[in-house]
Amino acid sequence: MMGVRTASASVWALGLALALLIPLFGTPMMIDVAFRICSLVALAVSWNLMASAGLISLGHSAFFGLGAYAAILTANLAGAPFWLTLVVSLASGALLGSGIALITGRMRGIYFAITTLAMSEGLRVIAVMLPDLTGGAKGAYLASKSFPGATYINFAMGAVAVGTCLIAWALSRSRYHFAFRAMRANEHASQMLGIYPLKYRVAITAISGSLASLAGGVEVWHGGYLDPALAFDLHITITSQIAPILGGLYTLSGPVLGAIATILLGDATRISLGHIQGASLLVFGMVLVVCVLYLPQGIRGGLSDFFRRRSANAAPSGVSTRPADVARP
Amino acid sequence: MDILPQAISDAVLLAGLYTLMAVGLSLGFGVLRIINFAQGEMIMLGAYGAFWLFTLLGVDPLISLPVLVIAGFALGWVIFSGFIAKVLDAPHINQILLTFGLGLAIQHIAIILWTGNARSTQPAYATSSSLIGDVLVVHGRLVAFAVAVVMVVALIAWLRWSETGLATRAVAENRGAATLMGIDTRKIYALSFGVSCALSAATGVVVSFILTITPFVGFPMLVKAIAIVILGGLGSITGTVIGAVVLAFGETFASYYIPDGSGWAEGIAFVLIIGILILSPRGIRGQAVETQ
Numbered sequence: 001m002m003g004v005r006t007a008s009a010s011v012w013a014l015g016l017a018l019a020l021l022i023p024l025f026g027t028p029m030m031i032d033v034a035f036r037i038c039s040l041v042a043l044a045v046s047w048n049l050m051a052s053a054g055l056i057s058l059g060h061s062a063f064f065g066l067g068a069y070a071a072i073l074t075a076n077l078a079g080a081p082f083w084l085t086l087v088v089s090l091a092s093g094a095l096l097g098s099g100i101a102l103i104t105g106r107m108r109g110i111y112f113a114i115t116t117l118a119m120s121e122g123l124r125v126i127a128v129m130l131p132d133l134t135g136g137a138k139g140a141y142l143a144s145k146s147f148p149g150a151t152y153i154n155f156a157m158g159a160v161a162v163g164t165c166l167i168a169w170a171l172s173r174s175r176y177h178f179a180f181r182a183m184r185a186n187e188h189a190s191q192m193l194g195i196y197p198l199k200y201r202v203a204i205t206a207i208s209g210s211l212a213s214l215a216g217g218v219e220v221w222h223g224g225y226l227d228p229a230l231a232f233d234l235h236i237t238i239t240s241q242i243a244p245i246l247g248g249l250y251t252l253s254g255p256v257l258g259a260i261a262t263i264l265l266g267d268a269t270r271i272s273l274g275h276i277q278g279a280s281l282l283v284f285g286m287v288l289v290v291c292v293l294y295l296p297q298g299i300r301g302g303l304s305d306f307f308r309r310r311s312a313n314a315a316p317s318g319v320s321t322r323p324a325d326v327a328r329p
Numbered sequence: 330m331d332i333l334p335q336a337i338s339d340a341v342l343l344a345g346l347y348t349l350m351a352v353g354l355s356l357g358f359g360v361l362r363i364i365n366f367a368q369g370e371m372i373m374l375g376a377y378g379a380f381w382l383f384t385l386l387g388v389d390p391l392i393s394l395p396v397l398v399i400a401g402f403a404l405g406w407v408i409f410s411g412f413i414a415k416v417l418d419a420p421h422i423n424q425i426l427l428t429f430g431l432g433l434a435i436q437h438i439a440i441i442l443w444t445g446n447a448r449s450t451q452p453a454y455a456t457s458s459s460l461i462g463d464v465l466v467v468h469g470r471l472v473a474f475a476v477a478v479v480m481v482v483a484l485i486a487w488l489r490w491s492e493t494g495l496a497t498r499a500v501a502e503n504r505g506a507a508t509l510m511g512i513d514t515r516k517i518y519a520l521s522f523g524v525s526c527a528l529s530a531a532t533g534v535v536v537s538f539i540l541t542i543t544p545f546v547g548f549p550m551l552v553k554a555i556a557i558v559i560l561g562g563l564g565s566i567t568g569t570v571i572g573a574v575v576l577a578f579g580e581t582f583a584s585y586y587i588p589d590g591s592g593w594a595e596g597i598a599f600v601l602i603i604g605i606l607i608l609s610p611r612g613i614r615g616q617a618v619e620t621q
Contacts, residue, residue, distance in 0.1 A: 278436075292426050
């Protein structure tokens with residue numbers, strides 16, 4: 001098994017090294033695709049972190065949009081530099097995340113999903129209704145004197161994606177990982193084991209929310225423009241849940257694989273069926289249904305099944321067993 | 330002129346529509362313990378059904394209502410057997426994502442088939458109105474209110490006096506005990522999911538002549554319906570009526586009395602959801618959802 005692990009680690013390292021070259025030498029189209037993949041990696045890993053604690057977000061655009069508004073407002077109103085606006089984005093997401101966790105309290109599952117859904121709608125209404133602050137439905141342009149340059153921002157989004165993965169990795173190595181698994185399986189039983197769910201829930205929603213908001217903050221510097229429909233776009237909510245499901249829920253590499261697949265799938269449908277309005281979201285809807293019903297472990301589960309079957313064929317005596325760690329949603 | 334009577338009349342008529350909108354969701358949630366995030370799309374399909382029957386064949390929405398209610402029931406039954414039945418015992422995440430994905434797919438099939446243009450049915454009563462004292466009553470809203478009352482009373486009668494209705498209430502209350510009494514819970518699930526979709530289709534028919542419809546019309550209605558259901562508490566029709574009245578009065582009074590109120594009114598459902606979760610997660614009436 002060690003061989004597989006080193007092999008996959010080197011594949012990831014090689015991929016990362018190649019990705020680092022894109023902002024410097026890539027064509028504009030490659031840069032654009034890579035930027036959107038990085039943004040979605042951050043969102044998908046963040047969504048997956050919540051899901052791994054049994055919290056299903058149906059409004060990840062709430063975090064994204066809040067972070068985006070936090071960044072543009074601090075840049076425009078306070079003249080804050082790039083990195084400082086991102087700190088504010090981060091803090092706003094952490095506040096919103098822990099706030100939702102505290103409000104939904106003991107009621108996780110459905111109530112958490114409903115609250116995030118409502119939160120996204122509610123924040124959109126607020127952004128539309130406060131035109132003096134946010135520019136209202138007309139939107140607002142980023143008016144910063146200290147624009148750090150496009151390449152710098154592309155690297156920043158890459159750093160956010162890598163940083164998000166590192167945080168998820170660190171969490172998977174800590175006691176949090178086991179606490180989350182216990183909470184997801186049975187919260188009452190996990191309390192018997194001495195886990196205080198609220199503490200973990202607030203922590204994970206704060207971390208996860210702040211990462212999604214950070215992606216929103218960088219995105220504003222990339223696009224230079226923000227309006228409520230863009231910030232609280234249903235599309236963000238949908239892609240950030242499809243990516244982990246498509247890639248493989250509750251795993252480290254799943255959301256990353258899923259983010260790449262989701263962006264490529266979205267672009268492929270746009271290129272081939274772009275003349276049909278709504279085709280790409282129809283495809284995403286069907287992917288969601290098919291994954292839930294027939295592919296609960298996503299691409300990653302499919303891949304590891306494939307490799308296991310191959311190694312089982314190579315050594316006929318070996319009995320193929322599912323490792324206990326493979327999560328079943 | 331005092332606008333209070335006008336505001337009250339508008340709010341009462343709106344409350345009828347909201348009750349009809351939420352009662353289907355409440356039934357589905359109460360019996361299956363699954364929030365159907367595609368419920369808004371059932372409303373949208375009902376509205377388009379009424380629109381096409383009106384536009385192509387000139388059928389009055391009130392005449393197409395029974396047809397579309399039956400079609401909604403059939404579609405609900407099919408969706409239940411094809412999809413929902415597979416995740417009945419699955420974790421919440423599967424149920425939530427499945428219905429969400431179904432809704433997304435239905436919404437975008439509608440866009441592809443019928444474009445995103447805003448439409449509406451225009452029977453004679455949709456725009457005519459009468460002045461009663463100082464209060465202007467649009468006939469379309471009055472008809473919508475009447476339809477809502479008839480549908481909700483029919484639902485209550487079914488739940489109270491028919492054998493399948495009694496069985497449905499038994500399953501909602503205690504699935505295990507109902508099974509022991511020899512009730513086929515799976516059939517009851519399919520039945521109540523079908524009825525819940527039929528009620529949403531009826532909502533859509535009504536919506537087609539009092540609002541404009543687009544394929545996106547369902548989603549904001551779902552959020553409002555959820556707010557009503559959790560405000561009223563699960564498994565209680567009385568609670569749903571109270572929830573609908575609170576939301577309708579809140580929205581109507583906000584748009585009459587607050588500057589820019591009609592924009593803010595859209596956020597009232599959201600405020601209610603957050604408020605209830607903080608103050609009283611059980612809602613006004615009804616039982617708590619599982620705390621798991």
